[in-house]
Amino acid sequence: MALQLYELVGTDADRPFSPFCWRTRMALAHKGLQATSIPWRFTEKDAILQHKSEKVPVLLDGERAVSDSWTIANYLEDTYPDRPSLFGGAGGRAMGRMLNWWGDTVVLAGMFPFIVADIHGHLRPADQVYFRESREARFKKTLEEVSAGRDQGVAGFRKSLDPMRLTLKTQPFLGGDQPNYADYIVFGPFQWARAISEFQLLAPDDPVYAWRERLLDAFDGMARKSAGYAV
Numbered sequence: 001m002a003l004q005l006y007e008l009v010g011t012d013a014d015r016p017f018s019p020f021c022w023r024t025r026m027a028l029a030h031k032g033l034q035a036t037s038i039p040w041r042f043t044e045k046d047a048i049l050q051h052k053s054e055k056v057p058v059l060l061d062g063e064r065a066v067s068d069s070w071t072i073a074n075y076l077e078d079t080y081p082d083r084p085s086l087f088g089g090a091g092g093r094a095m096g097r098m099l100n101w102w103g104d105t106v107v108l109a110g111m112f113p114f115i116v117a118d119i120h121g122h123l124r125p126a127d128q129v130y131f132r133e134s135r136e137a138r139f140k141k142t143l144e145e146v147s148a149g150r151d152q153g154v155a156g157f158r159k160s161l162d163p164m165r166l167t168l169k170t171q172p173f174l175g176g177d178q179p180n181y182a183d184y185i186v187f188g189p190f191q192w193a194r195a196i197s198e199f200q201l202l203a204p205d206d207p208v209y210a211w212r213e214r215l216l217d218a219f220d221g222m223a224r225k226s227a228g229y230a231v
Helices: 019-030 069-079 090-120 125-139 143-147 150-160 162-168 181-196 207-225
Strands: 003-008 035-040 058-061 064-067
Touching (some): 003 019, 019 069, 019 181, 019 207, 064 069, 069 090, 069 181, 090 143, 090 181, 125 143, 162 207, 181 207
Parallel strands (some): 003 035
């Protein structure tokens, strides 16, 4: 049975924008696997409850349902060992676990305040209500107030990427000469931002910007061809 992937979308079903779903999309492409996309929205939780999840991505592989992008990456690595490795061995997998947390707590969390109000504009009315109420409760501010200082705050975010920037001065990808799951962990948030916001997170002369461009072109330009802004 063909693979299927529940992915977060808004008003446009052809604009998947979850950073976690993009990690899975890139991992599938790396493995040379294709999955049929199942568009999913914030208020459609019942659609994935049957798969024992409240969040996407959810990957269906025959009768098996796997949720959480990190769990899915490990599932793909273990279930399809004859295909290109996502980690390059046990050491790479262990390092990937650490980087997965860094991607969440530094990269994703760092850019989220800058683009959160733009996400709202890409949602259907029912999802807008859910998104605004849940995110404003988290921040104790309106979405617009959260994003108000982004022009000043982006410099600090860019500085937080220094470990990655220094690495990319000596190799084209975090994985070395070729990308692996380490790259997809960090790329997912940048593709998420590109899909829903015109805000310039990276300066064009930044090595991280050049790295992102290389990944946009990976797998026959899969990510670049997906709906997004030219930032």
